[in-house]
Amino acid sequence: MPRAGLSRAAVVAAALDLVDAEGLDALGPSPLAARLGVRPASLYSHVASAADLREGVCAAVLDELADRVADALAGRSGEAALRAFADAYRDYAHAHPGRYAASRLPVGPDSPAVPAGRRHAALAVAVLRGYAVPEAEQVHAVRLLGSLVHGYASLEQAGAFGHSEPGPEQSWPRVVAALDAALRTWST
Amino acid sequence: MPRAGLSRAAVVAAALDLVDAEGLDALGPSPLAARLGVRPASLYSHVASAADLREGVCAAVLDELADRVADALAGRSGEAALRAFADAYRDYAHAHPGRYAASRLPVGPDSPAVPAGRRHAALAVAVLRGYAVPEAEQVHAVRLLGSLVHGYASLEQAGAFGHSEPGPEQSWPRVVAALDAALRTWST
DNA sequence: TAGGCTGCCTAACGGTCGTAGGCAAATGAC
DNA sequence: GTCATTTGCCTACGACCGTTAGGCAGCCTA
Numbered sequence: 098m099p100r101a102g103l104s105r106a107a108v109v110a111a112a113l114d115l116v117d118a119e120g121l122d123a124l125g126p127s128p129l130a131a132r133l134g135v136r137p138a139s140l141y142s143h144v145a146s147a148a149d150l151r152e153g154v155c156a157a158v159l160d161e162l163a164d165r166v167a168d169a170l171a172g173r174s175g176e177a178a179l180r181a182f183a184d185a186y187r188d189y190a191h192a193h194p195g196r197y198a199a200s201r202l203p204v205g206p207d208s209p210a211v212p213a214g215r216r217h218a219a220l221a222v223a224v225l226r227g228y229a230v231p232e233a234e235q236v237h238a239v240r241l242l243g244s245l246v247h248g249y250a251s252l253e254q255a256g257a258f259g260h261s262e263p264g265p266e267q268s269w270p271r272v273v274a275a276l277d278a279a280l281r282t283w284s285t
Numbered sequence: 286m287p288r289a290g291l292s293r294a295a296v297v298a299a300a301l302d303l304v305d306a307e308g309l310d311a312l313g314p315s316p317l318a319a320r321l322g323v324r325p326a327s328l329y330s331h332v333a334s335a336a337d338l339r340e341g342v343c344a345a346v347l348d349e350l351a352d353r354v355a356d357a358l359a360g361r362s363g364e365a366a367l368r369a370f371a372d373a374y375r376d377y378a379h380a381h382p383g384r385y386a387a388s389r390l391p392v393g394p395d396s397p398a399v400p401a402g403r404r405h406a407a408l409a410v411a412v413l414r415g416y417a418v419p420e421a422e423q424v425h426a427v428r429l430l431g432s433l434v435h436g437y438a439s440l441e442q443a444g445a446f447g448h449s450e451p452g453p454e455q456s457w458p459r460v461v462a463a464l465d466a467a468l469r470t471w472s473t
Numbered sequence: 474t475a476g477g478c479t480g481c482c483t484a485a486c487g488g489t490c491g492t493a494g495g496c497a498a499a500t501g502a503c
Numbered sequence: 504g505t506c507a508t509t510t511g512c513c514t515a516c517g518a519c520c521g522t523t524a525g526g527c528a529g530c531c532t533a
Contacts, residue, residue: 101481127520137521139481147521203443214445237459240437240446244460248436249428255391257402258428271425272432279467289512315489325490327512335490 101135105143108133109153116154116195124151124199152210155202159213162189162200166220175227176277182224183246183273190250197250217243228280238283245276289323293331296321297341304342304383312339312387340398343390347401350377350388354408363415364465370412371434371461378438385438405431416468426471433464 111133116124125147130137144150162185169185170178190197204210221239230238249265249272252258258265299321304312313335318325332338350373357373358366378385392398409427418426437453437460440446446453 103480125520126522136482138483138523141522142480201439201443206448211448218449234459236449236451237456238463240440240453240456241433241460241463243445244436244440245429245433246436247440248432248434251389251439252428252432252435255389256394257431260394260399260402261406261424263424265428268425268428271422272429275426275429275467275471278470279463282466282470283463291511313489314491324513326492326514329491330511 101133101139103133103135103139103143105153108140108143108150109157112150112154113157113196113199116199117193119195121195121198121202124154126150151199151202152204152208154196154199155204156209156213158193158196158200159210159217161196162186163213163216163220165189166217170220170223178224178227179277179280180273182220182242183269183276186246187250187253187269190254194254197254201247201251225280228283230280230283234283238280241279242276245272289321289327291321291323291327291331293341296328296331296338297345300338300342301345301384301387304387305381307383309383309386309390312342314338339387339390340392340396342384342387343392344397344401346381346384346388347398347405349384350374351401351404351408353377354405358408358411366412366415367465367468368461370408370430371457371464374434375438375441375457378442382442385442389435389439413468416471418468418471422471426468429467430464433460 108129112124112129115129115132119128126137126140126144129150130140133140140150144153165188166182166185169181173181218239221242222235224242225235225238228238249269253265258268296317300312300317303317303320307316314325314328314332317338318328321328328338332341353376354370354373357369361369406427409430410423412430413423413426416426437457441453446456
């Protein structure tokens with residue numbers, strides 16, 4: 098019988114497809130092994146536990162997402178950068194609901210997801226360069242930015258905006274515009 | 286052997302205490318039965334399944350949370366109402382992390398959590414009465430409000446703000462003030 | 474070609490959710 | 504007060520999951 102040729106990277110990559118296809122709840126050794134054509138116990142050569150698998154998926158998603166955001170930000174500044182930043186997150190949540198949900202998995206303090214999280218904070222700081230936010234206030238503005246983008250994508254994905262008119266895509270530009278206004282008048 | 290005197294309400298109430306004490310991950314028939322001094326199978330007379338239990342907990346939390354927000358809003362308007370609204374959510378998330386996490390459980394379209402969700406939207410509309418947001422734009426402003434408050438509480442609870450200075454309680458008033466500014470200049 | 478390493482296997486344990494059927498405690502009729 | 508009915512909690516069980524231990528076979532190196 099030929100071998101499957103697994104590795105930690107291959108296992109995590111398959112897990113990314115799994116959560117997109119079956120949802121975050123299906124993330125576990127057993128369904129993942131089925132998808133890889135392998136027995137569940139075989140995964141433990143490459144992943145320490147189900148929790149370790151989740152941490153790997155979370156870190157991979159945060160990295161992939163940071164790459165997308167960085168691409169979207171390239172060559173833009175000011176309000177255009179803000180819109181690109183916000184859209185990058187929301188578009189990713191739409192294209193990969195399972196992965197986006199995985200980005201919010203709880204992880205330990207020395208998980209590889211932590212440096213990936215710092216990348217996201219640095220990208221938010223880059224957006225702020227287009228606004229006159231005082232240095233000492235930037236942390237607060239970064240948190241405003243992150244909270245709003247994450248909150249909107251998260252509530253929209255949960256269907257919280259689904260039962261009222263108009264659809265969430267109508268509100269999104271208005272919400273981002275309000276965020277732009279808040280950042281522009283931050284100094285006052 | 287005397288009976289335990291359970292009911293759906295009693296089971297859900299015990300589940301609320303369970304998630305606060307042990308975290309949302311511990312929400313299941315087995316730990317809940319242990320807490321109630323009962324065998325897991327006995328719960329199925331009062332709750333249809335683990336998913337039904339989660340829906341019941343989510344609805345109960347959303348109701349309790351809406352009560353708190355309504356209390357906080359009573360007799361206030363304008364920026365004071367906005368602060369009270371936002372603080373009510375964040376304070377609840379601090380006091381009852383497990384319950385707050387349960388408020389974001391995915392629920393079906395005809396769950397009792399749906400009307401509870403409408404209560405929250407109505408409360409946000411009440412806050413907007415203190416601002417000159419045009420009728421047709423209120424949906425968008427409500428979504429801005431909800432996204433920001435939920436996003437901040439959620440990221441703070443996940444520890445996303447824990448590894449940078451200053452602490453999240455420093456940023457919160459600044460973030461709410463920015464939200465106030467955005468709502469006040471919405472008409473433009 | 475022979476040896477060793479490594480990867481995937483089978484087998485098994487303890488745990489979970491959920492179902493079926495039984496027994497006994499509470500409730501209501503007489 | 505006794506008896507019948509309902510009802511709530513029980514035991515027992517099946518299916519599945521995460522995880523560990525140990526074995527066998529495929530691959531790389533000498």
